[in-house]
Amino acid sequence: MAFMSEHDVPSAHPIADTQGHYLRQVCGKPAALIQKLPGASILDPSAQNCYTLGQMLGKLHCVSKDFPQQRDNVCGPHWWRTTIQSLDPHLSAGELKLVHSEIEYQASFRNTHLPTGVIHADLFRDNVLFLGADITGMIDFYQACTDVLIYDLAISVNDWCSLDDGQLDNTKAQQMIAGYHAKRPLGDAEKQAWPVMLRAGALRFWLSRLRDLHFPREGEVTHTKNPAEYQNILTQRIEQHNHLNAHWPGDLIS
Template sequence: MSVFTELSRADIESLLCHYDLGAYRDHQGISAGTENTNFFVDTDQNRFVLTLFEKHAPEELPFFLALGEHLHDDRCAVPQPFRTRDGDFLISVKNKPAVLFECVQGRHEQPTPAHARILAEALADIHRSTARFDGRRPHSHGIDWIERTARELTAGLPDEDRRLLDEALDCLAGIDRSLPRGVIHADLFHDNALFEGDHLAGIIDWYFAGQDLYALDIAVCLIDWCLGEDGGVDLDRCADFVAHYHSHRALKVAEITAIPALTVQAATRFWLSRALAVRDNPPQDGVTIKDPDAMKTLTRQSLERRTEFGRILKNS
């Protein structure tokens, strides 16, 4: 279980005193998550999710919480972060910043084409909304991070991996960075979306969000929501995703043209971040470190098929 900080009933009752959300009934740890501690908190009014931030400093968090409030108020499928009676998002629990969120009813689903279409349209609506959001924060894992991390890791890579990484970096160097941009989720894999059947109940975990190319957010989704039975990217499903996104936020031709190369960027980013996690984190019971090899394979496939992918997008 990914509960790094245990809380007692007295701890929960103490924090509930800051809200008008009802009296304590129960709480239990949530097993999902690798960085933060999460609890279900039940009161006589409703069920909520309490998040304790194990790594983020308090000054980092207001951007993400204001973004969540903006998106929720704009009727996007994003859980509401609750403010205290004093109007604050953050409270301190055991010397760690914490927030109470709306508990979204739903579960993580293995993506079907129907789920992907729904998500694509929701993502377009989110991008239209973030264009009206005043908060500013660079995307923490954008192209600069990739180039810096590649230099850090390259000496320890096998020759074949080093050649693959060099090829990916050459591809990324050709991407037009003047494309439309705004705040993106940047980590919208299917385990960050909750569904009730075919209804998208909520998009969660916005802690990589920042300003970058909107088309990059699409590319991140493609390498998880549009996989075929062999585990590789299904280009026809990708084209379908892009078409449904386009129906809610019209893409410029230059954005569509850039998506194949941005798919390489997305796969490379997760290959490198997972490789760093494996290198820097000893195994811990109940904490899963995702395999970087899956994203390395997707990086190679995205490079090999980007011309074909571009042709499919152009003709779709």
């Protein structure tokens, strides 16, 4: 967060102690003082809000090229497999079939040719602050890691641009992609991978919500989100797979 804030990406800057350390121990647990940012989340974003978010995410990815550290995605394909094993007794036959089928599909896709870097990995609407039309903060970098950049955009599009039934709002999706492309131009390989990344993002958050529902964390103030929302999103992305590139603005990439 400190790196992003110091490179003009609006994020909460941690406050260092007199020795320059951001983390200290409080009651045996790591703790930090974090700058409070102005603004509030917009839970029903407009197409313009989506464009602005796309721009900021593109900027984050450009800036992150110079970030010296790396961190594996702890919620990647290996995590998908171990998580579904623990969930197996709790899910219906239909749910298990859908998860296993999607994991197998994702395993058949090779993304080594796609640009990678630091991603936020959880840039949902409630993790972005607006003041008027401007973004004043991108918060909750707990899931930040090194992974495919277009996967990060797919995660945000799934949350910001989905209708109640899980289908994509074409206008919002196009605007977010266009805003992103204005800051970090997208390549043809990323366009081809787009449907796969949307499906991967939907699978990841369906699994994490199922885990939180069936294995709630003790001693923490948490709000369990409805897993069915992301089951619907994944189902829609699978059904619409061959049409998802239609959400890609035509003037970006032929």
